Every structure is written in structure tokens, then in C-alpha cells.
Amino acid sequence: MLKLISRRLIGMVPLLLIIVTITFFLLRKAPGSPFASEKGFKPQVIEALNRQYGLDKPLHIQYFNYLKGVVKGNLGPSTRYVGRSVNDIIWEHLPNSLLLGFTAYFIALLVGLPLGIIAAVKQNSLVDYLSMATAMLGVSTPTFVLGPIMIILFSLTLYILPPARWGEMRHLILPAVTLSVVYIAYIARLTRSGMLEVLGADYIRTARAKGLSESAVVMRHALRGGILPVVSFTGPALAFLLSGTIVVERIFAVPGLGNIFIEAANSRDYFVVMGITLFISIALIVMNLLVDIVLGLLDPRISYK
């Protein structure tokens, strides 16, 4: 296990180097510059600004300077928000996105798992069909359609929750629920198929044969194997969650990382775009590693050599 972790962490280094290189040259080769949009600047002012941010040096020197900074954990300055570093911007907005994402995923597990288990245990019953049809509806409703519908329903018709505020726990409800619906649907479907596979296995027959109660068979024996697909879905889910949060942050005006990223991309804030891309990549790789470790702990058939 330790071998696996260290090998994967070492493998991260070239991967991150590739990501940094791709984003760096992609951004620099693109037309436009951070200061071109601010019209009315004299050429001398633009030149001075470029010099201040080191953008006047040859591209390869800029690249190595950036790499040096990244190694030291310094992601550079923002060209849009004067005097602020990318690190500051990420640390300020990340907690909001994380809170939103994890609450949504938690809600999804809380609702999706029982839904899938019940559907599997009562296979081909009305409950099964209903929950699977609902799950399909959840998968098919884009977040940006669902969000506004939630606002119409809860903010503009029932007046229970505010449409776009941030700061109290209460304000988290609408965005988190909106974001969770797709995952509820996925998790319910994965749990159902995983449970169905396990419930047909021999060791479940053995458990039943030794006279265990049905709930003990399902909850203690079947569930452990049945939720494996859900655990492996966590990796891709987190990647999805990233794009989901961008939309939800936009609709509900949440001051998160997604909103900042779109703004930065549109205003060519080079360092912010690169910094967030790099940060997200690291987060994704680490989460995928954690998922593999959990899978190995849950499923004795998986061995890492």
C-alpha cells in the first residue's frame, strides 16, 4: 500500500509538469493580453505593466520563472486584482466551493444510497420502477435548468429561501440541493446495480443459509460489496462536481472558485487561470488516489503490486 502511494505521488510530478506546460503555452500563444482590454492605456503604460508582471521577457524565461515559483508554492500575481496573489485568491474562494461541493455530495449519498438499496432489494416492484424513473429524470435535468426552477419554486413562489445570498447555513440549501440531484440519480443507479450483482453471489446465499436476518444480510454483508461502484464513481464525480459548481455558483451568485475562474479566463488573468487549473489538477489526482486506497480497503480481491 505504501509502495502504491509513493509510486502514485512520484507519478504526479511529470503529470503536473505536463499540465503546467500545456496551460502555460496555450494561454501565451492565444491572441490578446491581460491589458489589451483596458482601452485608453497608452503604449508606454501597457509596456510598464508588462514589465511589472515580467511579461516582457522572452517566453521561455517566463516559463522557467513561473516553474520556479510553482515549486516554491507561489502561483504568481493576479493581473486583474492589483496587489493580490493567486494564492490569496484561491484560499479565499476555495472554502466556499468546497463547502458547496461536499454538502451536495453528502446529500447525494444520504438520499441516493437508501434509494438504490431499496430498489435492489425490492427489484421489479413499483418502488424500484419509480425510483429508477426518478433517477433517470435527475440525470437528464441539467443543473442550470433545475437551479432556476428551484428559485422559481422556493424563492419566488413560496418565499422560503433567498435566491442568491451567501453567508448563512440557510443560504447553502438551494445551491447544494440543486447540485446534488444529478449525484443522487447516479448514486442510486450505481448502488442498485452493484447491490443486485452482490445479492446474487454465493456468499450472500451462505449468509442467508446460516439464518441471518434479511436486514443483517443486506446491510452488513451485501452493502460492503454493493457500494464498490459508488466508491469508484467518487473520482469521476469530483471532476463532474467541479463543472457543476461552476454553474451553480453562477446561478446562485456563490463567491467560489468556479466563478473566479470564468472571470479570469474572460479577462485573460494568466496567473489566476494557470493557478486554478494546476490546483484543481492536484486536487483531482489526490482524490483519485484516496479513492483507490479506499477501494483496496473495502475489496480484498483488489491487490496492489
Next chain:
Amino acid sequence: MNQTTQLVELVEGTSLWQDAWKRLKKNRLALFGAVTLILISIAVVIGPMLSPYSYDQIDLNITNQPPTFSHWFGTDTLGRDIFVRSLVGGRISLMVGLVATAVSFVIGVTYGAVSGYFGGYVDELMMRIVDILYSLPYIFLVIVLLAFFSKDITMLFIALGAVSWLTMARIVRGQVLSLKNQEFVEAARAVGVSTPKIIFRHIVPNTLGPVVVYTTLTIPSAMLSEAFLSFLGLGVQPPLSSWGTMVNDGISSISVFPWQLIFPGVMMAITLFSLNFLGDGLRDALDPQSRKE
């Protein structure tokens, strides 16, 4: 398994596709999805031609009207007909779905087949590249591509197609690995069939089952990505309409003119719903083992 035994004296071999079609016909939800999709496709293709309005026809005398007989879905803030704009948006959406899927099909199948067939170092290298591409936060890269280069629709096609072939390549590779040592391939090799011909004439057709299933699932996800990017203002640009941009435009006036958002939104949800049902039905039909009875 591939034989019908109802008529003993006429035992006829049924192909995978005949078998699949028989199973698909029994699946009401999948058929319902297929019919809805056909209706929507017809509507978005010929609907805009029959309408007296065009998608970019501005009429400031009739802005923000609720649904009426002359404007079935109402009008938007510039007095444009929402019904026609929804249909044109549907055209874009279907087109993106099909083109992105075709790109992912061509690249993914070729890449996966070559990697799986040659095996060894070639396979190792090619799959390592796929692994690396997998771990890129590609939504961010697509946003960067669109925001920094150009926001035109060709870029959108390229960006979406380029990121959706990875899973296809993996699926095809897995299939090819299990097929390449079978007798019929050896036979083809023995009679001197060229390597490209073995791959594309003999092996690839046998991988089509899982490929078709994955393809039907790629279409809705590409459509969703298009709408997502258009929603963020990075995809389809005005005056052209897309379901994503229409929903985005509708949000600002959601409390006063909810129909501007609801019609395109619901139309999109229905389309995705039908596609997913059809995709599920196809998976069950083509891969009966995956269906737990």
C-alpha cells in the same frame, strides 16, 4: 444463444442485431424515447422553415409577451419568437451531439483498435497518453480554449470531440485485446490479409456492440456540455440561439417572464430524458448479460 428455436425445422441463425432489435422492441420506455427523439428531430429540422418568424427577427413592439396563439412560447426581451429560437437551439444541440460523437467515434475507435492490436510497447505508450489526458481537468481546458482562442462553433465541436474519445478508446482497446487472438483473426492473417484490413474489416466490426452503447451515451453528454458552455457565454454566440444561452438569458428575468426560461429548459430536459432511455434500452438489448433479472 443465437438461435431461434420456435420452429424446429426452420432453425435460423439470428444476428446480434436482430436479437437486439427483438429485445429493444419489448422495452416500452426505450421505444417511447426513440419516438420522442424522432419527433423532436423532425420538429427542429423543418419547424423553423414553416414558422412565419425567424430566430433573429427582432420586433421591439412585442417584447416579453407571454405565450399566445401567434407566439406559442411567447417572446423574449427583444421580441423574438421563443418557439422558433427553441427549435433552432435544438438544431444546434443535435448537431453538436452528433458531430462530437462522430469525432469521438472516429478517433476513439481507431486509437483503441491500433493500441489493442499491436499490444506491447505501443499499447503501453498509447494507453499511458490516454491516462495522462484523463487526469487533465478538461472542463477547465475547454473553457480556456474557448475563452482565449475563439468562441465560434467549430472550436466548440473540436473541443468537445477532442475530449470525449478517451473512454471510447479504452472500451475498443479492451474488446480488441480479447478478439485479436481468436481463430478468425488468425485465419485472416494466414491467408495474407493486410494489417489495416484485419483491424478495420475483421476486428472492429465485432466490437460494435459496446461501441454503439457508449455512443448513445456520448450524444447526451456532448449536448449537455454544449448547453453548459453556452450557458456560461462561451459556446454558441448571439444572435444564434442555443438551449444553454436561452436559459442563461432567461435567468435575469426569471421572476417576471418565467416562460423565457422554462420552455427551452424543459425541451432540453425532454430530449436528454429520451436519449438516456434509448441508450439504456440499447445497452440492455445489445448486452443482455448486463441486465440483472
